Amino acid sequence: MQVxxxxxxxxxxxxxxxIIGFISGWYVNDVVYALRNQDQYTQHPEMYDDNGVWIxxxxxxxxxxxxxxxxxxxx
Numbered sequence: 001m002q003v004x005x006x007x008x009x010x011x012x013x014x015x016x017x018x019i020i021g022f023i024s025g026w027y028v029n030d031v032v033y034a035l036r037n038q039d040q041y042t043q044h045p046e047m048y049d050d051n052g053v054w055i056x057x058x059x060x061x062x063x064x065x066x067x068x069x070x071x072x073x074x075x
Contacts, residue, residue, distance in 0.1 A: 049055055 043054075047055055047059075
């Protein structure tokens with residue numbers, strides 16, 4: 001075989017392998033991402049009650065400050 005024929009087939013094979021690898025990698029990435037993110041909650045779990053129903057009322061938050069933190073703020 002001539003060198004030019006070998007180079008041509010090598011280039012075509014390499015290009016096709018690159019395209020097939022890119023497409024299959026993209027597909028496998030989508031499948032793995034879908035399998036890993038099958039959580040029940042799409043929001044934060046604290047926004048749902050025990051039955052998995054969205055809490056539709058006002059939510060409050062409380063911040064606890066220890067005495068050490070309070071003394072550091074005064075200096």
